Amino acid sequence: MxxxxxxxxxxxxxxxxxxxxxxxxxxxxxxxxxxxxxxxxxxxxxxxxxxxxxxTDKEALIAAVALTGYETLHTCMTTAIDEATGAVGTLRAIGQAYIGFGVANPALYRLMFGQALPSIEGLPPAVLAVLTEARAVLRGVILTGARAGAFAIDPEDEQEVSVAVVTAWSLVHGFTLLTIDRVVDREVRPQVIDTLAARVTERLIVGLLPT
Amino acid sequence: MxxxxxxxxxxxxxxxxxxxxxxxxxxxxxxxxxxxxxxxxxxxxxxxxxxxxxxTDKEALIAAVALTGYETLHTCMTTAIDEATGAVGTLRAIGQAYIGFGVANPALYRLMFGQALPSIEGLPPAVLAVLTEARAVLRGVILTGARAGAFAIDPEDEQEVSVAVVTAWSLVHGFTLLTIDRVVDREVRPQVIDTLAARVTERLIVGLLPT
DNA sequence: GCGGTGTGTTGACGGTGGTAACATTCAGCG
DNA sequence: CGCTGAATGTTACCACCGTCAACACACCGC
Missing domain, CATH: 1.10.10 (Arc Repressor Mutant, subunit A)
Structure with missing residues (x-):
């Protein structure tokens, strides 16, 4: 056969x-x-x-699918980082890569960050590992930029760095979801999503620049 | 009987x-x-x-539950607006009220902005109306602030205003979801969520202030 | 060749969303 | 009061679902 x-x-x-x-x-x-x-x-x-x-479960299957998504997102971000230069450029690249992935894979993105999985705990360790690393990467970029004086952040102030990390992540996460859910469409024409993403990301960066 | x-x-x-x-x-x-x-x-x-x-449907029931959530969120925001003064203060109040509602009603919030409903179109008109109005309120606040010179935004530039609106909404939406999903917890201690929310909101505002 | 283990199938169970036929109760009206 | 029709709730049923146990097959090392 x-x-x-x-x-x-x-x-x-x-x-x-x-x-x-x-x-x-x-x-x-x-x-x-x-x-x-x-x-x-x-x-x-x-x-x-x-x-x-x-x-073992339907949930296990879904988690496995989500894991592939996390891995893809991770590679998207790392390649974006590799091609970027400077703290500001890197942060911009990360944001755009993140949003780009989400918009390109809306259903997968929603599955990854949606509800299907029972809170973030109880997830397969592999998933948690990827998530944790993603946050570490973001934190590293912001910390580097702060040390170089590219951002108006005290690199020694753990809390301040954390706030910046959470802010950046929140922004791209929220924007991605709003775009996926078409909440944004009626505010601007859909074919300019990239431009909008770029400008939203820029707003974040402007807020981080030293005066 | x-x-x-x-x-x-x-x-x-x-x-x-x-x-x-x-x-x-x-x-x-x-x-x-x-x-x-x-x-x-x-x-x-x-x-x-x-x-x-x-x-008519299970979906209709869910949509009805979501509608009550939208209405509650709406009143949360409007009372926050009533008690605030100035463009910056109002924006801060809106952000905090929004995040506060989401964190206080995690499951409801996820249902409202999650997946259960089939994209944003096809929703009961009442839901769409509340959403549209919420966005209009936010836009009004930003526009007022821009006109008063409180924000570094040209009030005549429709696109720029839209970008600010989407940025603000994305930030609070993303932060709320990350908090609900406990993605944020390992970055900071949970009992300081309010403080964190305040500081994240502040980052947004700083990014909007004129230099 | 042979047995065991990994892999896929069959069939069943309780539970689910949804529909249709039936039962009940209420409102209006003489 | 009693009748009638519409609104409301119940029963019975359907196809489908997730999951499990029992069975069937095919490949492995011996």
Missing amino acids: NTVASAAPYHHGDLRRALLDSATAILTETGRWDFSLREVARRAGVSHAASYRHF | NTVASAAPYHHGDLRRALLDSATAILTETGRWDFSLREVARRAGVSHAASYRHF
Whole structure:
């Protein structure tokens, strides 16, 4: 029963990956994260109970999908950082990359930061690790900028740095969600989302610059 | 069969209100918006199909709950505005009221701005109306401040005003969600959320002040 | 070749959203 | 008062869902 496909490492193939792909496909097509496990299985061409050999739960499947999202977001941000120069430029790049990812993958973004997962605790450690690292990266950029005098922040004041981190994250997170939820559309024309994102990010940066 | 209660305008009482109350109770108790319609009915002491006499859909029930949330948020903001003076003070008051509402009603807030509703279009017109008005209020405050010279914004530049509006809304929205989702907790101690909210709001205002 | 283990299937259970047919109660009107 | 129709609530049912246990198959090392 050898078909054209290359290595099929298991019994019937790499079902875990197939399920993940099906779930992601449904997610991006319908824009909804409340798909049924059975539909995912159906789409992957297996029986409805097969997924339980690879995911303990429906929630585990969703968490796995979310994890891929976190990883993609992470690489988006790191490549953006690599291509940017200077504290201000780096912060700008991070913001734009973050917003760009969210707007490009609205359903996935909502799944990642939505409700599906039971509060942030109780998530798979891998997810928490990526989140924590993302925040650390942001903090590092702001701290570097503060030390270089690019931002009006005392690098020794832990609280002040934290406030800046939370502010920046809140802004891009909120903007991304408002855009995804089309709350923003009626304020500006949709084709200028990039421009709007840039200007919103700029507002943040202006607020951080030394006078 | 007259009980102590006053007018029971209908057959078995004001079931619509009772269902709404049950749903809200479950929401605040469990913190999850994905309750079952049947549980709501059970809690209200009626059969599971009774709700269909008052709400066309489960989604309609959820939308009705969300509407009460929007209205509460609206009154929170307007009373905050009434008690504040000056453009800067008003903006600060709005931000704090908004964040305060979200943090005090996490589940409701998530339901309002989450995923349960199918994008922002297709919502009951009443919901859209409240949202639109909220944005108009915010815009008015910023515009007034810009005209008075309290903010470094050209009041005649529609785009610039819009950017400021979206920035402000994004910031409070994002901060509220990050706080609700406990993403922020490990950055600062939880008992200082108010302080943090104040300082984050302050960062926004500083960014708007004229140099 | 053989047994065990990993993998997928079948079938069942309780629970869910939604509908249709039925039962009940209320309001209006003679 | 008694009748009638509409509003309200109940029962019974459907297809579907998540999950589990029992079963069937296919691959591995021996």
